[in-house]
Amino acid sequence: MHLESDGTYGVPRITAELREEGERVNHKQTARVMRSIGLTDVRLRRRHRTTIADPAAAKAPDLIGRDFTASETKTKYAGDITCLQLDGGKCLYPATVNDLASRRLAG
Known part of the structure; x- marks a missing residue:
């Protein structure tokens, strides 16, 4: 599952996938196994747009x-x-x- 997701699936998603397949696991067990074989998830950060410029607004002068x-x-x-x-x-x-x-x- 980890390789199929290009390394983006972490403990919560892999635990959920295993449960859907009928396995009885919890997130702690999944984390322990992933840690023991050196698997880590890739954390993708979302970019937050903090400013939306008004195209009709006048530009500030360079004083x-x-x-x-x-x-x-x-x-x-x-x-x-x-x-x-x-x-x-x-x-x-x-x-x-x-x-x-x-x-x-x-x-």
Whole structure:
């Protein structure tokens, strides 16, 4: 079953298939056997679309002209957002504002 599914069937699906065939097994036994022979499932992650752009919306202007340098502090700021992967497959998205002259966190 594992090979027929190209390695995508894990313990729950294989247990369900075995039960449909009349075998009396539970998920713990299936997991133990799979672990002993080195079978693991391929975990396919779904892409989550977080933003749907409005094609009719006006584009935001580039106010600093792609020039990320500044000679004085508190004159130019840039924002940044990043994804931090947490346990359990969840993400944390911290957003920051940086002073371009000092490269320090402003907010």
